[in-house]
Amino acid sequence: MSGDPRLTRRAVLLGALAFPLAACRPHRSVSGTTPAPHASADADALQQAVADEEQLLLMLGRLADLGDVREQERGVHAAHLAALQKALGDAGATATPSAPIDDYSSAHKNGLQRRFDRQRRVSARRLRGSALAAADGSHAALLASIAACHNTFEASDGGQFFGSPQ
Amino acid sequence: MSLVEALQRALAIEYQVIYGYGVLGAHLTAGKETNAAATPAMALQRLQEHQDLRDRLAELVHAAGRTPVTAEPAYRLPYPVTDPSGARRLAQHLENTVASAAYAVIAASRPDSPARALMIGALIDAADWQTRWAVADFAPFAFPFPGRPGQPAAIQPSTTPTSSPS
Numbered sequence: 648m649s650g651d652p653r654l655t656r657r658a659v660l661l662g663a664l665a666f667p668l669a670a671c672r673p674h675r676s677v678s679g680t681t682p683a684p685h686a687s688a689d690a691d692a693l694q695q696a697v698a699d700e701e702q703l704l705l706m707l708g709r710l711a712d713l714g715d716v717r718e719q720e721r722g723v724h725a726a727h728l729a730a731l732q733k734a735l736g737d738a739g740a741t742a743t744p745s746a747p748i749d750d751y752s753s754a755h756k757n758g759l760q761r762r763f764d765r766q767r768r769v770s771a772r773r774l775r776g777s778a779l780a781a782a783d784g785s786h787a788a789l790l791a792s793i794a795a796c797h798n799t800f801e802a803s804d805g806g807q808f809f810g811s812p813q
Numbered sequence: 814m815s816l817v818e819a820l821q822r823a824l825a826i827e828y829q830v831i832y833g834y835g836v837l838g839a840h841l842t843a844g845k846e847t848n849a850a851a852t853p854a855m856a857l858q859r860l861q862e863h864q865d866l867r868d869r870l871a872e873l874v875h876a877a878g879r880t881p882v883t884a885e886p887a888y889r890l891p892y893p894v895t896d897p898s899g900a901r902r903l904a905q906h907l908e909n910t911v912a913s914a915a916y917a918v919i920a921a922s923r924p925d926s927p928a929r930a931l932m933i934g935a936l937i938d939a940a941d942w943q944t945r946w947a948v949a950d951f952a953p954f955a956f957p958f959p960g961r962p963g964q965p966a967a968i969q970p971s972t973t974p975t976s977s978p979s
Contacts, residue, residue, distance in 0.1 A: 719955055726957040778933050780924050788920040788960070791933045795912070795940035795959040802941050803948060 689786045690740040692777035693731055696790060699770035700728040706763045709751040715760065720800060727793050734789055764801070771797035816928060817877045819921040820870055823914035823932070827867040828884035830907045834860040836890065837900035837907075851901050851949035859904075859942055863911075866935055873928050901950040908943035909959075912936050916960030936960050 707721045735741065751759060774794035781787035814822075838856035871881040894903050915936035922929035940959035 723955050723957045730958070775933060775937070778919065779930055782924055784920040784922060787922070787924070787929060787933075788916050789958070791919050791936050792916060792958045792960050794933070795937045796955070796957055798937050799940050799944040799955070799959070803944050 687738065687740065688782040689777075690735065690738055692781060692790065693735045693738065693786065694740070696770070696774060696777065696793065697728060697731045697735065699766070699773065700724050700731060702766060703763070703770065704728065706751055706759060706766065709754060710756070710759055710763065713754075713756040713759065715756060723796060723800075727796070730789060731793075734786060738783070738786070767797050768801055771801060814917060814921055816918070816921040816923075817874065817879050819914075819918040820874050820877070820928060821879070821882050823911075823918050823935075824867065824870040824874060825882050826910055826914045827863055827870060828882075829888050830863050830911055831860060831867060832884075832888045833890065833903055833907045834863060836894055837903045840894050840900040841897050851897065851904075851946065855945075856900075856904070862938065866911075866931075869931055873931070898950060901946045902952075904946040905943050905950070908939045908946065909956075912939040912943065912960035913962065914960075915939060916962070 703724050704721065707717055707724065710717065711721075754762070771794050774790045774797065778787045778791035778794060781790060834856055838853050838860065841851055841853045841856055874881040890903065891906055892899070892903075894900050912935075915932040918932040919929055919936065922932070936959060940956065943956075943959070
């Protein structure tokens with residue numbers, strides 16, 4: 648009893664198509680650590696937030712040299728930086744070196760205070776926009792939370808009121 | 814937690830917060846203490862903002878095809894409020910609870926969705942107001958991550974209110 652020759656040809660054709668298609672399909676890594684599909688979409692926003700926190704910390708360091716010590720705020724931004732770097736790592740990306748950061752070594756206190764306030768305001772606005780657009784909900788919540796924190800410093804006279812972070 | 818569950822939880826918390834503001838507003842001018850940084854007018858302004866947030870949350874739940882949760886007749890406060898200081902501390906507690914609910918909605922929401930946009934604003938506002946009340950209570954602090962899980966719990970429904978809203 649012989650089979651239908653058309654079926655045989657169809658099977659061969661399908662097999663020939665399926666093999667290269669299977670080869671093109673993205674493969675999960677052996678360790679199972681392939682980033683979630685949303686993760687890479689948020690990497691740029693997380694990277695930008697990292698760069699902003701680094702900039703703020705650098706400015707706070709120079710302000711401390713000039714006698715404007717804001718230890719509490721420094722601790723808060725350091726916590727932001729660590730959380731963002733972790734999120735970036737969990738997203739399967741690594742923090743790339745930031746664009747060259749301004750050198751504040753010759754900055755004067757008043758001018759630097761104004762620049763710091765402006766930088767914090769800009770970063771809060773950027774974080775809010777990034778939170779709205781983030782593909783991953785956990786990234787969105789983290790970015791929104793940091794935006795809220797930056798905003799509270801902004802709204803509380805530059806954070807001068809703050810005591811110990813909790 | 815699904816988005817609808819998070820929205821319903823946030824709505825239930827708004828009912829509690831509105832009840833709580835009714836209580837605390839009545840105590841902000843009690844006794845001899847006066848504090849220009851924490852007035853009944855501020856409490857009233859914030860109460861109206863929470864009422865608006867409640868309505869918008871209910872609309873989002875409706876839009877998702879679900880029936881919004883309803884308010885309880887009364888709620889048990891986390892502690893008795895008898896003076897302006899207690900009122901300010903309750904306000905901080907309430908705003909912290911709102912921030913937590915907003916964080917959860919953001920985490921469960923889709924990019925650029927009305928729910929996410931609404932609750933990013935709610936998180937930022939709650940953190941701002943929590944700070945305002947803390948500063949007015951001469952107990953400033955900085956939360957690095959407003960709303961992030963691990964904050965104090967919400968006040969609970971009760972059939973026997975510990976204090977009557979005004």
